[in-house]
Amino acid sequence: RCFHFCKLPGRVMGIRLLRFTSVVIIVLLLVAGALTALLPTIKDDKLPNSRREPKTQSQSALDSFTLIMQTYNRTDLLLKLLNHYQAIPHLHKVIVVWNNIGEKTPEEMWNSLGPHPVPVVFKVQTINRMRNRLQNFPDLETKAVLMMDDDTLVSAHDLAFAFSVWQQFPEHIVGFVPRKHISTPSGVYSYGSFELQNPGFGNGDQYSMVLIGAAFFHSGYLEDFQRQPEAVYALIDETQNCDDIAMNFLVAKHTGKPSGVFVKPVDIRNLEKDTNSGYSGMWHRAEHLLQRSYCVNKLVSIYDGMPLKYSNIMISQFGFPNYANHKNKM
Amino acid sequence: RCFHFCKLPGRVMGIRLLRFTSVVIIVLLLVAGALTALLPTIKDDKLPNSRREPKTQSQSALDSFTLIMQTYNRTDLLLKLLNHYQAIPHLHKVIVVWNNIGEKTPEEMWNSLGPHPVPVVFKVQTINRMRNRLQNFPDLETKAVLMMDDDTLVSAHDLAFAFSVWQQFPEHIVGFVPRKHISTPSGVYSYGSFELQNPGFGNGDQYSMVLIGAAFFHSGYLEDFQRQPEAVYALIDETQNCDDIAMNFLVAKHTGKPSGVFVKPVDIRNLEKDTNSGYSGMWHRAEHLLQRSYCVNKLVSIYDGMPLKYSNIMISQFGFPNYANHKNKM
Numbered sequence: 001r002c003f004h005f006c007k008l009p010g011r012v013m014g015i016r017l018l019r020f021t022s023v024v025i026i027v028l029l030l031v032a033g034a035l036t037a038l039l040p041t042i043k044d045d046k047l048p049n050s051r052r053e054p055k056t057q058s059q060s061a062l063d064s065f066t067l068i069m070q071t072y073n074r075t076d077l078l079l080k081l082l083n084h085y086q087a088i089p090h091l092h093k094v095i096v097v098w099n100n101i102g103e104k105t106p107e108e109m110w111n112s113l114g115p116h117p118v119p120v121v122f123k124v125q126t127i128n129r130m131r132n133r134l135q136n137f138p139d140l141e142t143k144a145v146l147m148m149d150d151d152t153l154v155s156a157h158d159l160a161f162a163f164s165v166w167q168q169f170p171e172h173i174v175g176f177v178p179r180k181h182i183s184t185p186s187g188v189y190s191y192g193s194f195e196l197q198n199p200g201f202g203n204g205d206q207y208s209m210v211l212i213g214a215a216f217f218h219s220g221y222l223e224d225f226q227r228q229p230e231a232v233y234a235l236i237d238e239t240q241n242c243d244d245i246a247m248n249f250l251v252a253k254h255t256g257k258p259s260g261v262f263v264k265p266v267d268i269r270n271l272e273k274d275t276n277s278g279y280s281g282m283w284h285r286a287e288h289l290l291q292r293s294y295c296v297n298k299l300v301s302i303y304d305g306m307p308l309k310y311s312n313i314m315i316s317q318f319g320f321p322n323y324a325n326h327k328n329k330m
Numbered sequence: 331r332c333f334h335f336c337k338l339p340g341r342v343m344g345i346r347l348l349r350f351t352s353v354v355i356i357v358l359l360l361v362a363g364a365l366t367a368l369l370p371t372i373k374d375d376k377l378p379n380s381r382r383e384p385k386t387q388s389q390s391a392l393d394s395f396t397l398i399m400q401t402y403n404r405t406d407l408l409l410k411l412l413n414h415y416q417a418i419p420h421l422h423k424v425i426v427v428w429n430n431i432g433e434k435t436p437e438e439m440w441n442s443l444g445p446h447p448v449p450v451v452f453k454v455q456t457i458n459r460m461r462n463r464l465q466n467f468p469d470l471e472t473k474a475v476l477m478m479d480d481d482t483l484v485s486a487h488d489l490a491f492a493f494s495v496w497q498q499f500p501e502h503i504v505g506f507v508p509r510k511h512i513s514t515p516s517g518v519y520s521y522g523s524f525e526l527q528n529p530g531f532g533n534g535d536q537y538s539m540v541l542i543g544a545a546f547f548h549s550g551y552l553e554d555f556q557r558q559p560e561a562v563y564a565l566i567d568e569t570q571n572c573d574d575i576a577m578n579f580l581v582a583k584h585t586g587k588p589s590g591v592f593v594k595p596v597d598i599r600n601l602e603k604d605t606n607s608g609y610s611g612m613w614h615r616a617e618h619l620l621q622r623s624y625c626v627n628k629l630v631s632i633y634d635g636m637p638l639k640y641s642n643i644m645i646s647q648f649g650f651p652n653y654a655n656h657k658n659k660m
Contacts, residue, residue: 152660157533160532160533161532161533161534161642164532164642165643168643176658177660178648178656194649194653194654194656194657198649198653202490202494203487203490203491203647203650203651204491204647204648204649204650204651204653205648205649205650205653206648206649207648262648262656264646264656264658265658268658268660269660270660311648312491312494312647312648312649312650313495313498313645313648314645314646314647314648314655314656315643315644315645316594316644316646317533317534317642317644318508318534318535318536318537318592318641318642318643318644319524319528319534319535319536319642320533320534320535320642321534323524323528323534323535324524325644326508326524326592326594326644327524328506328594328595328598330482330507330598330599330600
C-alpha cells in the first residue's frame with residue numbers, strides 16, 4: 001500500500017519520485033561499476049595482437065636467470081650490450097647497477113625505445129663502489145644470476161650452454177674466465193692466470209677461481225655475501241677490486257670443493273676499446289694484479305685459511321659449433 | 331707359618347718343592363708365550379730391501395682402478411697393450427678375460443718376463459662370449475674398473491685425467507667414445523654417432539651412451555649386471571654385441587641421469603691393423619650397426635621404456651697438452 005508518497009499532492013510527488021528514481025539509478029550504476037572492477041582482467045594474449053604470453057612467475061624462477069650488470073662511465077657500451085643481452089634465451093630480467101653517481105639513468109630513453117623482451121630495472125647507487133653489484137636485490141626472482149661486466153660480450157650460444165651447465169652444477173660459479181692462486185715456499189700466495197707456473201698437481205694447469213664478471217651463480221650466494229666479516233667489505237672498498245676473489249672464497253668455503261666450473265667460451269669479446277668515454281676499466285691500473293695477490297693473502301688471513309681448491313675440468317659443448325668437434329683418429 | 335711343607339721330612343719336601351717350582355716355571359713360560367703372541371707383528375717395510383712399499387689394501391681400493399681387458403684372437407696386440415697399460419698410474423691390477431677357448435694363456439711367458447708393476451690375472455673362459463668381461467670377478471678389489479678393448483690404445487695422460495674425472499662422477503661411465511640413439515616419428519629408435527642427425531635439443535649434438543670399450547665405471551655395476559632380466563643376456567649372446575649398450579641402459583636406469591660423461595681423448599688409437607692374426611674385430615661385420623639399432627629397440631622393450639638420457643657435456647683437461655689451451659681473444 002502506498003503511504004507516504006501517495007498522500008502527497010501530485011507535483012510534490014512527482015519531484016520526489018524523480019529524486020528517488022535518480023538515487024536508485026545512481027546506486028545501480030555504482031554497483032555495476034563495482035562489479036566490473038571485480039571481473040578478471042582480459043589477458044593480453046586474447047587481444048588481437050601478436051605478442052607471446054609471458055610465462056608464469058613460478059616457471060620462470062627455475063628455468064631462467066637474472067642478468068646483473070654494473071656500469072660506470074660506459075653507458076654507450078652498456079646500451080650496446082643491453083640490446084644483445086635482452087634477447088638471450090631463458091633471461092628473466094635485467095638489473096643494471098648504476099654506478100654513475102648523480103647522473104640520470106637512460107631509463108627514459110630505454111622506455112621510449114620499447115617494447116623490450118624483458119624488464120630492465122636501473123638501480124641507482126649513492127656511492128660508486130665495486131661491491132654494489134653484490135647486493136641482495138629484492139628485484140631478484142630467479143635462483144640463477146648471470147653477472148657480466150659492462151664491457152664483455154658473450155654469445156647467446158655460449159650463455160645458453162653455460163646456463164644448462166650451471167643447472168647441473170648449481171652450487172658452483174659456472175663461467176668463462178678461469179684464474180688461479182699459487183703457493184710459494186714462503187707461504188705467501190700469488191694470483192694469476194696460465195702464464196703463472198702450474199700448481200704441480202700432475203699434468204697440465206689448474207684453476208682455483210672463476211671470475212664473476214662473466215659467470216652464472218646461485219642467487220643464494222648474494223644473500224650469503226651480506227653476512228661476511230666486515231674486513232671483507234673493507235678490503236673490497238679499499239682496493240675497489242677483488243669482489244670476485246672474495247666470492248670465490250665464499251663459495252669454496254661453502255661447498256668444500258673447487259668454487260668454479262670453467263666453460264670454454266666459443267665467442268667472448270672485450271668491447272672496452274669501443275667506448276667513446278675513453279674509460280678503459282679497472283684492470284688497466286698498474287697495480288691491478290698486485291692488488292689481487294694482496295687480496296688473496298688478506299682473505300686467507302680474514303678467513304683463517306685457504307679455502308680455494310684446484311680443478312682442471314674444462315667443459316665444452318659437444319658437437320657445437322662443429323658437429324664433429326669430438327672426432328678422433330679412431 | 332710353615333705348615334704342610336715344613337712337617338715333611340727333608341727329601342720328600344725337596345721333591346715336592348722341585349715339582350712345585352717346575353710347575354711355576356712352565357706356567358710362567360706359557361704366560362710369556364701368550365704375551366708374545368699378542369705383541370704387534372713387525373711390518374714388512376722395516377725389512378731391508380729396496381722395493382717400494384705396496385700400499386695397504388684399503389688405500390688402493392679407493393684411489394686406484396682395475397683394468398679389465400677381454401681378448402680374442404689378438405694375443406700380439408694384447409701383449410703390446412699390456413706393456414703399455416701395466417705402467418699406467420693408479421693401476422691396481424689387470425684382469426685379462428681369455429676368450430681363446432682351449433688355447434693356453436701367455437701366463438708362462440708373462441711370468442718369465444717379470445717382474446711386472448702390477449699383478450695380471452688370466453681368466454680362462456669356457457665359451458667365447460662377448461659378455462664374459464661383464465662378470466663380477468672375485469679378483470676385483472677396487473671401486474673403479476677401467477675397461478678397454480684389446481685393440482685400443484689410450485695414452486697414460488688421458489687415462490690419468492679420465493680417472494680423476496671418474497672420481498668426481500663415480501656413478502657415471504666416464505670414457506672416450508660417445509654414441510647416441512635417436513627417436514623417429516614411428517617410435518623406432520636408431521643408433522649412431524655424430525653422422526646421425528642431432529636429437530634437436532638446442533644447438534649442437536648430444537650423446538646418450540659412452541661405450542665401455544674405453545671407459546671407467548664403478549665395479550658395483552658389474553654386480554648389478556648379474557641381476558638383469560634373462561632376455562638381456564640372451565640378446566647379447568644372440569648378437570655377440572651390445573653388452574655396452576646394455577650397460578648404458580643399466581646405468582641410466584640406476585641414476586635417472588645421462589649414463590655417461592664424455593672425456594675428449596688427446597691420444598686414442600685403434601691398433602687392429604697392426605695384428606698378425608688377420609682378425610679385425612666385430613665392428614667390421616656388415617650387420618654391426620644395424621644390430622646395435624636392433625639392440626636399442628629390444629632393450630627398450632625388455633626394460634619397458636627408454637632410460638637413456640642426453641648430455642652435451644664434453645670434458646677436456648685444462649692446460650694440457652697445451653698450457654694455454656683455454657686462451658681466448660679477451
